[in-house]
Structures are given as C-alpha cells and as structure tokens.
Amino acid sequence: MLRIHRTLAHLAVALGLGGVALAHPVVLPALEAASGLIDANLAKALAVAVHQRIDDGLLVVSALAAASMGRASGTRLGTTLGLLALICVAAERFWLLPQLSQTWSQLDLTVGRPLHLVDVAQTLERVSLGISAAVATLFGAMAWLLASGGDRLGHAASRACGAADHG
Numbered sequence: 001m002l003r004i005h006r007t008l009a010h011l012a013v014a015l016g017l018g019g020v021a022l023a024h025p026v027v028l029p030a031l032e033a034a035s036g037l038i039d040a041n042l043a044k045a046l047a048v049a050v051h052q053r054i055d056d057g058l059l060v061v062s063a064l065a066a067a068s069m070g071r072a073s074g075t076r077l078g079t080t081l082g083l084l085a086l087i088c089v090a091a092e093r094f095w096l097l098p099q100l101s102q103t104w105s106q107l108d109l110t111v112g113r114p115l116h117l118v119d120v121a122q123t124l125e126r127v128s129l130g131i132s133a134a135v136a137t138l139f140g141a142m143a144w145l146l147a148s149g150g151d152r153l154g155h156a157a158s159r160a161c162g163a164a165d166h167g
Contacts, residue, residue, distance in 0.1 A: 002071060009072035009146055012065035016058060016085065016139040023054045024132050040109040048101045051128075055093035058135065062086035065142060073145045081145070085138040092131045100124045 031047040062085040069078030103124060107117040 005068045005071040006146070008064060008068040009078070009142070012061050012068060012082075013139055013142045013146060016061045016065060017136065017143065019054055019058050019061065020132055020136040020139060023051065024129060027054070041104070044104045044109060045101070048097060048104060052093060052097050052101075055089055055097065058089045059086065059093060062089050062135075065139075069142055069145070073142075074149075075145070078142060078145050081138050081142045085135050085142075088131050088135050088138070092128060092135075096124060096128055096131065100128065 028047050028051060031050060032043055034043050034046075062082060066079055066082030066086050069082045070076060072078060100121065103117055103121045107114060107121065112118055
C-alpha cells in the first residue's frame with residue numbers, strides 16, 4: 001500500500017511542477033503574444049480561460065498530493081504542503097481568476113482604457129504570478145521531501161524534541 005502512495009505522490013508532484021512550470025512562463029505568454037494574429041482583447045480572454053483550465057488540473061493534482069504525501073513521505077509535513085498547494089490553487093481558480101476575467105472584459109486593450117481598470121488587471125496578474133510561484137515552491141518542497149525520504153526529517157525532528165525535553 002505504501003508503494004501505491006509513493007507512486008501517486010510522485011505522479012502528483014511531477015504533474016504539479018509541470019503544470020506550474022508550463023502555465024506562466026510558456027503557455028500564457030504564447031497566447032498573449034498571439035495578439036498580432038487576433039484581437040488583443042480576445043487573446044487576453046483566451047489566456048484567462050486556458051489559465052482556468054490549467055488551474056482545474058492543478059486542483060486535482062494538489063488534492064492527490066494532499067491525499068498521498070502523508071504516507072509517501074512518512075511525515076505530516078507532506079500532507080500540510082499538499083493542503084497548502086490545494087488552498088493556493090483553489091484561491092486563484094475560484095477567487096482571483098474570475099475577478100481577472102471580469103476586469104479584462106471591461107476594458108479595451110487596444111486603446112488601454114479605462115486606465116484604472118488596466119492598473120487593477122495588472123495588479124491581479126501580479127498576484128496570480130505570486131500565487132503560482134508559491135504553488136511551484138510548495139510542489140518543489142514536496143519533491144524534496146519525497147527525494148529525501150522524509151524519514152530523515154522525522155528523525156531529526158524527534159531528536160531535536162528529545163534534546164529539548166532533556167536539556
């Protein structure tokens with residue numbers, strides 16, 4: 001049974017890192033760069049829709065990581081990291097991206113008006129980029145935890161607690 005959990009955890013971490021690593025630096029800029037071929041407003045709307053689909057996949061992967069990391073790593077830290085990734089992706093998918101989509105739909109990118117909405121949309125995009133960086137960091141920490149075996153971390157923590165109790 002542990003082997004299944006380790007396999008699922010490795011799969012979830014690999015898919016999570018792949019999804020985050022491809023979303024912001026590759027797929028979304030490629031869609032936005034297509035504004036030379038299509039209207040800039042349509043390119044932005046397509047980019048937001050694709051971002052929502054990527055986050056849907058990351059939600060599933062984060063839930064799988066949260067469910068399998070505890071047993072796979074042998075420590076509660078794995079489950080905690082998976083749950084944090086799930087919360088971050090859910091916040092982006094269900095709170096941030098709908099606001100971003102609504103904001104982009106209310107402005108015209110070709111003339112850059114209204115200016116206050118352009119500022120709001122750019123701020124929301126920076127927040128989205130920050131959330132994606134946090135999710136990438138969490139998946140990286142889960143990968144490190146799986147690679148290190150988690151047992152060393154558990155033994156080091158128990159030795160530290162034992163030293164604190166006796167000293």
